[in-house]
Amino acid sequence: MSAARIAFTFHHCLGEGGYGEVYLARQLTEGGITREVAVKVLRDQFDDTSQAVKRLRDEGQVLALLSHPVILRVHGFAKVQGRLALVTEYVEGADVSTFCVPENLLPPRIAVEVAREVAEALAYALTVPNPHTGRPLKMIHRDVKPANVRVSVDGKVKLLDFGVARTNEMDRQAKTAMGDVLLTSGFAAPEALGFGVSGPSVDVFALGVTLFAMLTGKQFYRGRDLKFQVTLAMNAVDFAAYLDERLLLVEHEGVRALLHRVLQFQHELRPTAAEIAEELEALHDAMEGPTLGRWARSREWPQQILEGAELEGKSIDTDGQVVSPSQVPPPPRTPTPPPAPPPALGGASSVVPMDARNVSPGKVPSPAAPPPRQTPAPERPAARPPPPPPPPSRSPVMMIGVGIVVLVVLGVLVSVLLAVLAAALYVVA
The missing domain is CATH 3.30.200.20 (Phosphorylase Kinase; domain 1)
Structure with a gap:
């Protein structure tokens, strides 16, 4: 097979x-x-x-x-x-939900930076032209929450899970009933909870709840009880009082003021994603602390x-x-090219042919000058080890030298005197 x-x-x-x-x-x-x-x-x-x-x-x-x-x-x-x-x-990294617990909160400046990047992505999805029609996509994510935002080990932010995103520029195959994701417990806007309204303001509200969770380690809707959320969504006065109470947990005054507008009961009073991104950038620049990239690179990521x-x-x-x-299949093996190649560069692996092709002709090592990483003596061709083996044909001088060596050996067997004499003859030659 x-x-x-x-x-x-x-x-x-x-x-x-x-x-x-x-x-x-x-x-x-x-x-x-x-x-x-x-x-x-x-x-x-x-x-x-x-x-x-x-x-x-x-x-x-x-x-x-x-x-x-x-x-x-x-x-x-x-x-x-x-x-x-x-x-x-x-x-590679972690979902923001990992940092929405009191014992593992992000530094406030980092939380603001994460929210700003998500706001920029939401603004982009609304305004970017459809590559096929040229019309704005006006795309709504509809499921913004900490579990769908990821921070990488090098400080990049990614918005995930567009499974229920909606745009008029594309016909969806799946039906998105109201109970599916628009009512994700803890992140749905009042208009979605009470009337099933779905628009850009829904993403804005969910982003505000996400930022609230990153800053406080708590859920905006206490207890995440859906019945409580729906009841609150039907009464603007009660919702306003509840909002004021929850925002007391946000320590930074500027961020608290922005969240008060982002989480308004009436969706038309909320800023756009682009406006939120701009305000968060200004807040971020005025805050102290490391940047997201520096923070991410300085910590361990289990x-x-x-x-x-x-x-x-x-x-x-x-x-x-x-x-x-x-x-x-086994790893690819390096084919043996004819004629006999120069010494192998780093061993036989699938990477070798690519390296050999990338070396310019003037830099290919010659057989007489093998690279330092060459396998030691037993497998190296003996180029000039002393004494040299007799080649098939030699010059007369070399033949005389061989004869002298033979005489020396015989002289040792006869007497020390003959050995000295043979050595003298070798020097004269």
Whole structure:
């Protein structure tokens, strides 16, 4: 049986939810490029007609329309044992939800910087032209929350999970009922809770709740009880009083004032994402403390791994099937080019031919001058070790030298005097 061509090798599971799992994997493209990717694989109970499959397809199509440093980059779709999978860039780091607990809060300046970058991404998604029509996408994320914002180990921010994002420039395959994500407990705006309204102001409100959680380590809606949230969303006076009470937990006066406007009951009174980004930038510049990049690079990032996931450690071929270890092709071997090559550069591996091609002809080491990393004596051709072995043909002088050496050996056997005489003859010659 011929060896299967590997498409993915799954390392470990990064997270799981009701619809599937996300794995860190190594992808080998058809062009031979290897890269680390994140692969979101749906559970096997979902067929092509299910809302889960349609939603994942929607997410891939939405991400393909966007190109922004804060928005996750998509590589494409794949099949894993018949299940749909979405392949995206891998962002090593942690979700912001990790930092929304009192014992692990972000420094206030860092929290403001994270929120500013998310606001910029939301503003971009609203205004960026559709590459096919030229019209603004007016895209709404509709699920902004700490679990969907990730900070990388080098201080980059990524907005994740566009599975329920909406734009009039694209027909969604999946239906997004009000109870699906618009009512994500703890982050839904009053107009979404009370009337099912979905617009840019919903993302603005959710961003405000996310910033509140980053600064305080507490949920904006106390207890995350949906009934309590819906009741509060139906009464503007009660909501205003509740907002004032919760914002007392925010210590920075300027940030507190901004959040008071971002979390207004009436959505038309809230600033836009672009306005929020501008104000957060000004607040950030006036605050003391490290930047996000410096903070991220100075801390340790424990890796989050879920043990025992189904695909952990398995390889998947281009047909989406699990490959047994016997079918996994061995590492490529370096072909032996004719004629006899110069000494190997660093051993026999698949990297050697690429290195050899990249060395200019004038820099290729000659056989007489092997590089320092050459294998020692036993396997090196003996170029000039003393005494030299007799070659097939020599000059007369060299033949005389050989005869003298023979005489010396015989002289030693006869007497010391003859040995001295032979040495003298050698010097004269």
